[in-house]
Amino acid sequence: MSGNARDRxxxxxxxxxxxxxxxxxxxxxxxxxxxxxxxHPTADQVFEAVQDQSPxxxxxxxxxxxxxxxxFGLIRRVHHPGAIARFDGMIHRHHHLVCIRCNxxxxxxxxxxxxxxLPKGKPQGFDVCDFSVQFMGxxxxxxxxxxx
Amino acid sequence: MSGNARDRxxxxxxxxxxxxxxxxxxxxxxxxxxxxxxxHPTADQVFEAVQDQSPxxxxxxxxxxxxxxxxFGLIRRVHHPGAIARFDGMIHRHHHLVCIRCNxxxxxxxxxxxxxxLPKGKPQGFDVCDFSVQFMGxxxxxxxxxxx
DNA sequence: TGTTAGTTAGCATATTATGTCAACACGGGG
DNA sequence: CCCCGTGTTGACATAATATGCTAACTAACA
Numbered sequence: 001m002s003g004n005a006r007d008r009x010x011x012x013x014x015x016x017x018x019x020x021x022x023x024x025x026x027x028x029x030x031x032x033x034x035x036x037x038x039x040h041p042t043a044d045q046v047f048e049a050v051q052d053q054s055p056x057x058x059x060x061x062x063x064x065x066x067x068x069x070x071x072f073g074l075i076r077r078v079h080h081p082g083a084i085a086r087f088d089g090m091i092h093r094h095h096h097l098v099c100i101r102c103n104x105x106x107x108x109x110x111x112x113x114x115x116x117x118l119p120k121g122k123p124q125g126f127d128v129c130d131f132s133v134q135f136m137g138x139x140x141x142x143x144x145x146x147x148x
Numbered sequence: 149m150s151g152n153a154r155d156r157x158x159x160x161x162x163x164x165x166x167x168x169x170x171x172x173x174x175x176x177x178x179x180x181x182x183x184x185x186x187x188h189p190t191a192d193q194v195f196e197a198v199q200d201q202s203p204x205x206x207x208x209x210x211x212x213x214x215x216x217x218x219x220f221g222l223i224r225r226v227h228h229p230g231a232i233a234r235f236d237g238m239i240h241r242h243h244h245l246v247c248i249r250c251n252x253x254x255x256x257x258x259x260x261x262x263x264x265x266l267p268k269g270k271p272q273g274f275d276v277c278d279f280s281v282q283f284m285g286x287x288x289x290x291x292x293x294x295x296x
Numbered sequence: 297t298g299t300t301a302g303t304t305a306g307c308a309t310a311t312t313a314t315g316t317c318a319a320c321a322c323g324g325g326g
Numbered sequence: 327c328c329c330c331g332t333g334t335t336g337a338c339a340t341a342a343t344a345t346g347c348t349a350a351c352t353a354a355c356a
Contacts, residue, residue: 077229078229079227079228079229079246079282080227081225081226081227081228081233082233083231083232083233084231085229085230085231097271097272097274097276098227099274100277106272106274108267108271108272110267113264116261116264116281118283119256119258119283122288123245123256123283124245124254124256124287125287125288126245126247126254126283126285126286126287126288127285127286127291128245128283128284128285129248129284129285129286130283130284130285131281131282131283131284132281132282132284133264133279133280133281133282134227134279134280134281134282135266135267135271135274135276135278135279136276136277136278136279136280137274137275137276137277137278138274138275138277139272139273139274140273140274143275
């Protein structure tokens with residue numbers, strides 16, 4: 001496991017102590033599982049994967065833990081155009097390429113984009129703390145399939 | 149109805165003729181309904197609303213028509229962080245403010261942001277045609293509620 | 297107006313998400 | 327090290343959301 005993941009687990013530990021809530025094995029397992037992948041799994045995919053570590057974990061708990069981790073800022077709920085909630089272990093600023101045909105989504109790192117200035121003041125009353133750019137386009141696979 | 153909406157209906161008419169597919173009353177009704185609102189309704193909210201015009205329309209058809217309209221580029225599937233697909237009648241370039249607490253989403257018009265340059269070439273093989281910026285923050289209502 | 301291709305309505309079913317509560321585990325104090 | 331209390335988990339039921347299927351229907355065109 002990368003050092004980054006180890007740091008994140010320590011952060012989970014710290015947050016739990018600060019908030020006075022238990023650091024359960026399930027919380028650790030779900031976070032670890034998510035950190036080990038670089039895609040954007042659905043809650044059910046996380047449930048599948050986490051069973052390697054915690055065979056007795058319930059689906060309900062995975063959903064609950066994911067919400068908790070999002071609230072702690074340890075993972076992100078990805079803004080995905082499909083109907084299913086997806087989660088992302090990467091919480092540093094990054095952007096997304098979204099396929100307008102198959103809804104596939106991949107990360108895009110681009111330091112150029114990170115300098116966009118946040119809106120001045122509180123637009124529409126929102127207290128903005130971060131942003132992410134989504135580029136809409138067609139993925140290679142869909143381009144090929146569409147030519148047919 | 150605004151001229152913009154009228155134009156979009158004409159566009160639907162044109163696209164249907166070009167593709168040789170019928171311009172059904174259901175397609176028109178769903179598009180009209182979506183153009184009349186400025187929020188980001190879910191498919192079911194569209195279903196509710198469209199019944200004023202087409203009381204006999206089925207839920208299944210609304211889902212299908214929404215997909216069709218997205219494929220035609222007449223509406224957008226909004227990249228919403230929640231679990232439910234949402235749709236947007238606005239297809240010109242605009243951005244979103246997303247509440248990290250209640251997932252509320254509102255539009256943000258900002259000419260400054262429209263000048264972001266698309267990535268050079270085809271990043272990860274994607275053929276990028278548009279983009280949208282999402283600002284994450286907390287809406288006024290949630291800020292108040294959290295203070296309690 | 298009649299023909300035909302494509303769509304729709306209405307159902308069933310699949311998929312995804314949440315409510316509830318008894319049993320259980322974590323964390324702190326003795 | 328063990329026990330106790332708070333908060334979490336597991337397993338169910340249920341709700342919410344989305345899709346598959348086919349007979350009946352409608353738009354488009356001659």
